[in-house]
Amino acid sequence: MPHDDHDHPHSLLPPEPALRVKALESILVAKGLVDPAAMAAILDTYETKVGPHLGAKVVARAWADPAFRALLLTDTNAAMTRMGIGGRQGEHVVAVENTAQTHNMVVCTLCSCYPWPLLGIPPAWYKSDAYRARAVREPRKVLAEFGVTLPEGRSVRVWDSTAEVRYLVIPMRPDGTDGMDEAALTTLVTRDSMIGTGLAEAPQ
Amino acid sequence: MTRVHDMGGRHGDGAVIPEPQGMVPVGANWQRSALALTLAAGGLGAWSIDTSRHAREKLSPKDYARFSYYEKWIAALADLLAEAGLVTEAELSAGTASAAAPHPKLFTADKVAPALARGTPYTRASDIDPAFAPGDRVRTRLPARNAFVPGGHTRLPAYAAGQTGTVILTHGAHVFPDTNAHRMGECPEPLYTVAFAAADLWGVAEAEGDEVTLDLWQSYLEPA
Numbered sequence: 013m014p015h016d017d018h019d020h021p022h023s024l025l026p027p028e029p030a031l032r033v034k035a036l037e038s039i040l041v042a043k044g045l046v047d048p049a050a051m052a053a054i055l056d057t058y059e060t061k062v063g064p065h066l067g068a069k070v071v072a073r074a075w076a077d078p079a080f081r082a083l084l085l086t087d088t089n090a091a092m093t094r095m096g097i098g099g100r101q102g103e104h105v106v107a108v109e110n111t112a113q114t115h116n117m118v119v120c121t122l123c124s125c126y127p128w129p130l131l132g133i134p135p136a137w138y139k140s141d142a143y144r145a146r147a148v149r150e151p152r153k154v155l156a157e158f159g160v161t162l163p164e165g166r167s168v169r170v171w172d173s174t175a176e177v178r179y180l181v182i183p184m185r186p187d188g189t190d191g192m193d194e195a196a197l198t199t200l201v202t203r204d205s206m207i208g209t210g211l212a213e214a215p216q
Numbered sequence: 217m218t219r220v221h222d223m224g225g226r227h228g229d230g231a232v233i234p235e236p237q238g239m240v241p242v243g244a245n246w247q248r249s250a251l252a253l254t255l256a257a258g259g260l261g262a263w264s265i266d267t268s269r270h271a272r273e274k275l276s277p278k279d280y281a282r283f284s285y286y287e288k289w290i291a292a293l294a295d296l297l298a299e300a301g302l303v304t305e306a307e308l309s310a311g312t313a314s315a316a317a318p319h320p321k322l323f324t325a326d327k328v329a330p331a332l333a334r335g336t337p338y339t340r341a342s343d344i345d346p347a348f349a350p351g352d353r354v355r356t357r358l359p360a361r362n363a364f365v366p367g368g369h370t371r372l373p374a375y376a377a378g379q380t381g382t383v384i385l386t387h388g389a390h391v392f393p394d395t396n397a398h399r400m401g402e403c404p405e406p407l408y409t410v411a412f413a414a415a416d417l418w419g420v421a422e423a424e425g426d427e428v429t430l431d432l433w434q435s436y437l438e439p440a
Contacts (some may be wrong), residue, residue, distance in 0.1 A: 014226070016397055020275070020276070020279075020291070020294075021294050021295050021297075021298035021299075021305055022275075022290070022292070022293075022294035024294075024305055024308035024309045025290075025308055025311070026311065029250075029284070029287050029290070030244070030245075030246035031292055031311075031399050032290055032291075032294075033246045033249045033250050033253065033285075034246070034249070034311075035251060035284075035308075035311030035312075036290060036293065036294055036297075036308075037249055037253055037310060038312055038313070039303055039307050039308070039311070039312065039313040040253065040257060042312065042314065042315050042316070043255060043303070043307075043313045043314075043315075043316045043319070044315075044316050044317055044318035044319050044322060044412045045260060045297075045302055045303075045319050045322065046253060046256045046257055046322075046323070047256065047318075047322055047323060047325055049324070049325035050252075050256045050323050050324055050325045050327070050328050051249070051252035051253060051256050051323070052327055053253070053325045053328035054236070054251070054252045054255045054256060054332075055242070055251070055252050057247075057328065057329070057332055058242065058244060058251070059239075059241075063240075064237070064239065065238075066239065067288075074437075081218065090228050091322075097381070098333065098335065099238050099332050099333040099334060099335040100331070100332045100333075100334075100335040100336070101339060102335065103335040103336060103337045103338065104261060104337070104338065104387065104390075105325075106385065106409075107271075119224075120372055121222070121223060121224030121225075121267075121375075122221055122222060122224070122273075122371060122373055122374045123221065123269055123272065124285070125271075129335075130440055132239050132240060133240050133242065133251070134240065135235050135240045136233075136235060136240075137232050137233055137234060137235060139285050140229075140232060140233075141223060141226075141229050142226065142229035142230050142231060142232045142233075143232045144223050144228075145223045145224065145225065145226040145227075145229045146229060146232065147226045147419075148225055148375065148417070148428050149224075149225045149375075149414075149418050150420065150422055151353060151426070152422045152423065152426075153422070154232050156241035157231050157233075157234065157290075158232070158234050159234075165425055167423065167424075167425035167427070167440075168422070168423065168426045168427075169411070169426070169427045169428075169429060170414075170426075170427070170428045170429070171371065171409075171429050172224065172376075172429065172430045172431075173431065174371045174372070174373065174430045174431045174432065174435075175338075175371060175387070175390060175393075175407055175409070175431035175432075176265075176338040177387055177409070177431050187363035187369070190222055191307055191440065202237040203237050203238060204234070204237060204426070209234070210237075
């Protein structure tokens with residue numbers, strides 16, 4: 013049964029966040045429940061290795077290579093594995109492609125589910141109450157706050173990630189990029205364009 | 217019926233504030249510790265992602281609203297550790313504990329890279345046959361609730377309860393959060409992505425044809 017009493021154990025910790033974390037860390041390390049070296053390895057992963065540059069590589073390859081694009085759309089995890097990308101919070105990924113007819117946008121209204129192996133840790137706005145509350149009801153107003161206005165006639169499909177399926181938006185390939193190679197295309201793929209609150213950048 | 221985390225469609229939250237593209241900085245040192253501590257303690261395998269989500273959701277509405285993101289993580293972590301019998305209330309009050317031998321399932325540094333790379337797949341074999349296929353019209357449970365535990369964990373948001381939509385994707389059978397969160401077993405069942413017309417959910421859509429999709433388990437759904 014859920015405990016709905018209001019004396020949750022966490023309230024025994026000090027009130028100030030930094031002290032709360034420090035107290036919990038001291039307890040867990042002393043009791044042999046957490047290895048400080050594992051904490052350092054986790055931080056190193058998400059601060060230096062895993063981020064939206066990985067998702068951008070996937071998108072750029074999909075733009076450049078029709079066979080890869082086809083695989084990405086039918087078996088996203090197989091396509092990711094081909095590029096050595098996968099893991100925690102990306103076990104079941106579905107890539108959804110923006111077109112002239114449909115713009116896709118991703119949210120998790122119940123918490124903050126996000127495709128970590130492709131995009132890294134989520135930005136603060138993605139985890140904010142405002143985004144979680146509004147993205148499903150008024151996505152176009154939210155898009156306007158990101159400076160995005162969609163052309164007339166393009167519909168919006170908002171994906172609320174309520175299960176362990178994670179969504180990757182494949183933004184539309186910008187005009188004027190015909191001669192560009194995959195590495196150059198990668199630089200046009202922003203984090204927000206893969207969440208659907210942004211568009212890929214135009215080439216310089 | 218609902219809990220504070222179930223906020224999809226809510227009015228009154230104000231603007232979304234964009235931030236620079238690229239990798240996201242974790243933040244202050246205490247936020248970095250909160251992230252690392254939560255994942256490292258999760259590596260003990262003493263709770264599932266469903267149990268940990270529910271631990272955050274059942275924070276009191278007052279705490280949920282006033283806590284920042286990583287404060288929620290830390291509060292839920294303390295509650296999970298106490299629930300699992302891994303730390304005592306006396307230790308939490310003191311902020312210290314006596315030294316003990318490493319836990320047999322201690323998540324050591326060498327386990328980090330393989331565990332993060334492997335993840336935790338949620339698909340399972342199931343003896344429950346799929347009842348729906350893409351194109352089928354389905355109606356969601358009303359009210360949104362956990363059918364086993366009053367006030368328990370569920371992944372059907374209130375805004376989508378009692379609504380009719382169309383199955384657009386099937387995902388095979390996935391672990392069922394409504395039981396798994398409460399340590400009642402994984403009880404895998406078919407999972408679907410269902411598309412709803414925004415006009416049906418909100419009374420009026422920003423533009424005709426706009427849709428919202430949700431990932432929903434079979435027992436949340438009935439034929440429409």
